[in-house]
Amino acid sequence: MLGEGILKGMAETAKNFFLSYVSKERMTTVEYPEERIPTVEAARVFPFLVYDGADWQAGMRCVACQICEKECPPKCIFIEKSKDKKPDYVGKPQFYPTRFDIDVSVCMSCQICVEVCPFEAIKMDNEFELATGDRFGGLLYDRHQLARSNEYYHSVHPTEASQVDARLAAEKAKIEAKSKAAAQAAAAKAAPPAPPAGGGS
Amino acid sequence: MANSHFFTNLDQVFILLRDWLVGFLPAALRPAAGVVLGVVVIVCLFPGLFALTTVFERKGLGRIQNRLGPNRVGPFGLFQPIADGIKSLTKEDVVPLSANAAVHFLAPLVLVVAVFMGFAVLPMGRNMVLVDMDAGLLFFFAMGAATELSVFMAGWSSRNKYSLLGAMRAVAQMISYEVVLLLSSVSVVMIAGSLSLPKIVDAQNQYTGIFPHWYIFTPWGLAGFVMYAIAATAETNRSPFDLPEGESELVAGYHTEYSGFKFALFFLGEYLAMFSISGLGTTLFLGGWSAPFSFLAFIPSWIWFFSKVMLSIFVFIWMRGTLPRLRQDQLMNFAWKFVLPFTLLNLFVTALWRFMGEGWLRWPVCSAILIVAYVLMGRAEMRSDHFGPRRYRYAE
Numbered sequence: 001m002l003g004e005g006i007l008k009g010m011a012e013t014a015k016n017f018f019l020s021y022v023s024k025e026r027m028t029t030v031e032y033p034e035e036r037i038p039t040v041e042a043a044r045v046f047p048f049l050v051y052d053g054a055d056w057q058a059g060m061r062c063v064a065c066q067i068c069e070k071e072c073p074p075k076c077i078f079i080e081k082s083k084d085k086k087p088d089y090v091g092k093p094q095f096y097p098t099r100f101d102i103d104v105s106v107c108m109s110c111q112i113c114v115e116v117c118p119f120e121a122i123k124m125d126n127e128f129e130l131a132t133g134d135r136f137g138g139l140l141y142d143r144h145q146l147a148r149s150n151e152y153y154h155s156v157h158p159t160e161a162s163q164v165d166a167r168l169a170a171e172k173a174k175i176e177a178k179s180k181a182a183a184q185a186a187a188a189k190a191a192p193p194a195p196p197a198g199g200g201s
Numbered sequence: 202m203a204n205s206h207f208f209t210n211l212d213q214v215f216i217l218l219r220d221w222l223v224g225f226l227p228a229a230l231r232p233a234a235g236v237v238l239g240v241v242v243i244v245c246l247f248p249g250l251f252a253l254t255t256v257f258e259r260k261g262l263g264r265i266q267n268r269l270g271p272n273r274v275g276p277f278g279l280f281q282p283i284a285d286g287i288k289s290l291t292k293e294d295v296v297p298l299s300a301n302a303a304v305h306f307l308a309p310l311v312l313v314v315a316v317f318m319g320f321a322v323l324p325m326g327r328n329m330v331l332v333d334m335d336a337g338l339l340f341f342f343a344m345g346a347a348t349e350l351s352v353f354m355a356g357w358s359s360r361n362k363y364s365l366l367g368a369m370r371a372v373a374q375m376i377s378y379e380v381v382l383l384l385s386s387v388s389v390v391m392i393a394g395s396l397s398l399p400k401i402v403d404a405q406n407q408y409t410g411i412f413p414h415w416y417i418f419t420p421w422g423l424a425g426f427v428m429y430a431i432a433a434t435a436e437t438n439r440s441p442f443d444l445p446e447g448e449s450e451l452v453a454g455y456h457t458e459y460s461g462f463k464f465a466l467f468f469l470g471e472y473l474a475m476f477s478i479s480g481l482g483t484t485l486f487l488g489g490w491s492a493p494f495s496f497l498a499f500i501p502s503w504i505w506f507f508s509k510v511m512l513s514i515f516v517f518i519w520m521r522g523t524l525p526r527l528r529q530d531q532l533m534n535f536a537w538k539f540v541l542p543f544t545l546l547n548l549f550v551t552a553l554w555r556f557m558g559e560g561w562l563r564w565p566v567c568s569a570i571l572i573v574a575y576v577l578m579g580r581a582e583m584r585s586d587h588f589g590p591r592r593y594r595y596a597e
Contacts, residue, residue, distance in 0.1 A: 020268075
């Protein structure tokens, strides 16, 4: 009959109205600053720079290749390359950024810098309370403000961070094996040729 | 009996207070001063009620959606309207360059003034009516029609397509439902035999046993009340008939170009219209200020009036929390193909009720006619193409 659906709907909303005073499980929202819902692991807000070890300057993975600066759609990254070099995680000398600034007010959280980085140096953070009273200086983050340890990366994105660590370790092992093989080859070349064992044909 | 004397005084406390205050003035000024005092009370009381209603509406809608609603400003968020008021007072008042400045300025004022005028004839308690007009109902509807003018003034003068579309919708909707509103009230006039609202309340303020003679407890009264409630919802542009300001398609309809306190005036006007139309519905069908049972008649009459009005406001909010907005064609079809014919039939049934005289026979006859008509019309009109999901001829 006409109006049946309306009555059914009214009953439903009345149920919500009264039961929301009784059961806390029904509530779809929390009172934000006091209560928080834990962020999901895949959440991404704003990039940070990863460093290994304790010293943020020595352990910074970024090699100032400037790929992210070029790829950034809103152009919010500014990088200045160093003149000298410092060893990276495998010991190879690399450039490092003397300046690495990101403008929070321009960044659109697209994660493209993370996708293009070949050195696993820039990752997304899930910290979202970035509001500041100073809208000029306060929204421009320099490399020190952006630096976060690898442990922090593990705490916000555990799965992704372990994958990255495994990849870096495999690469390091490969390079070490290669250099060992190269060293062996060099050593073999330097040493007098050994007599053929067993004799070839 | 001292006890009953106390309750009689409490019932008339506002009248006695007014007479006492006016008594300080020379006799020549007393009638005018009494009216001014009444106006001041109405002008202060209903905006206060409006402020409370906004916060209760937001909290109620929150609860309906399993949220908490506003709870930050003051205890339980009760000071939220003060914060909103300060905000709307301090906001910049933007008038579009190409708007007609004079009409743009006048529209919210006309709305609020016209809506306030309606309160003049509402009996808010025993002897508590500002102007006891013989044709109070007519005056009320004349003032209600003036709100349409202000809505159209706002939409037309803004020179904005959303405003104009909103105003067009508002005028189409309000005129369509105004007819129903009037016709459903006419049945009450037919039975009570008067256009005076205090007389209509007096006609309902009688009891059989403990039960009152409210018009809603008769077949034609119930049908009339339902039609009146539908038309009242549409008249006040409340959900599900809030097409004129449908924010998802028209930004805010006719008040898109209003900011700051002028917007607040529109908001106030909308809620005041809700109060006044609920007050009229209470007066016509729910017995006005009379008590629901004869043994509760000692409770002051104004308490009953305002509780009935607030109950109606609660139902308005409840409906807003439940029903989605109608489409324009659904709205028009509903008005002209279902509500209006049914109201016309109700007029006929009311006449039948009147001329069948006292006796039990009129109850089954009138109820049967209305129920059969409701079911048949519901089938014939509402199940037709116009009310299902929209079908596209080419786009599918």
